[in-house]
Amino acid sequence: MKIYYDDRADLLYQRFDERKQELMNRRVAEDVVLDIGAEGKIVGIEILDASKHLDLAKLLPVQFEPLKSA
Secondary structure, three states: OEEEEEOOOOEEEEEOOOOOOOOEEEEEEOOEEEEEOHHHOEEEEEEOOHHHHOOHHHHOOOOOEOOOOO
């Protein structure tokens, strides 16, 4: 599992399965999007405006990795 955080966009992405696969996005709340992979399993969770929804300091000592620009 990896956690990526983009402080400029205030976006947190948690990825559970790093394998390349086709994903379907499902918005489950205004600021939460699930990435659904093979067999309908949740592969990732994207949280928009993350600092408004999470105490990012409590996620530490998780090492944040910057999101790669497309």
